[in-house]
Amino acid sequence: MFSRVAASVVLIAAVSAAPLYADARSDAKAQVAFGIDVAQKGLWREAIYRWEKAAELDPTYAAAYNDLAIGYEHEGQLDKARQAYEKALEIDPNNAQIRQNFELFKEINDRTASAKERP
């Protein structure tokens, strides 16, 4: 009897969590898409705000961290960019596009190792 109840609780929890996860991902996707839109118009600060929000909504969404890293890079916040790239690669280590972005970033960052972080 107990095992049946336990199984039902687990099942209900799993079924109800799935839409929650799906919601978080779709909300994060909407924020990422909006961020891309505004970044293409040159509104990088707004884009960063959206991508930060996306990463907050779904901390397992590698694209949000990748885009955030690019935004930080564009703003000269190189330490933050590195952290975001590393997080993106931690989530999706085989993503060739994130890896390529990170390599290009490192090239600049290594070249200017002594440059100070922009506040």
Added chain:
Amino acid sequence: MTGLLPPKNVRRLLLAGVASVCAAATLACGPSYFEIPIETPIQPKLDVSAFQRVLIAGFVAGGSEDVDANQETVRLLRSQLRSKSSLRVIDADVMQLQEIAQEQSKGAPETGEEPPASKESSGATPTQVSSVTPSPEHATQPLPAKIKEEKDLEPYERLFANTSYWKRIGEEYQNPLIVTGTVLFMPNSRSGFVSRDVEQIDGYGRRRVVPVRQYLERKGFILRPKFVFIDGRSGATIYSESYREEVLYNSQTNTPALSSYFELMDRLVPNFLSALSSQKIRGTRVLLK
């Protein structure tokens, strides 16, 4: 008159349906990545906010006699700073530092008064730098009248450590940031095997590119500048960085020394400028959905 479609037509209809659903889905979702151009701002290596003016004083120069490396370096850096820096460039006669160092060593030596707190560059491009503070042996070494190689420049290091001299220069020009250093521009030749791609046409008239190893005698130049940044208020060195660039041409090519000098300086100037002013590095990244 309606009837059942033959099974072949049903399959075709199904396939067409699936294809149109896929096409619609692709159109609705759009691409999943976007290339975007970015400009990464890089902060200057030096905080020059305390200075409004910069004096490119002069350089201890040597090597090839075909190029006056002191004169040319001063001229080039002044013109670059005029257009790419917010600092006002002081127009002054180019200092003949080699002669000044000779005179200083003849008279009462002022070397090693206050060892300057120099901050050395650790960038990827700069080569390993030696300290601006002269070693005891360099402080007493005679200054060679002709500078032909790197070791001839070493005794001149004591000129940059002479804080009272640079402080006096600073006072004369109302405490600017002073840029000085050494420049060695010397001929270089090297021979050996070089691999290069050669286009060949085979028996069927097809073109193909084949790597070919060839023994070549090449000649060119090496440029080794060291930029020393001095605080005109105190005469102390605040930063220094050294670079090394070389170019080699086919021995039959007759390239004038001056054009090689500019070719090599062209590679270094962005690094020099990045010490004083912020730079923007252009690139492309991929945004993901």
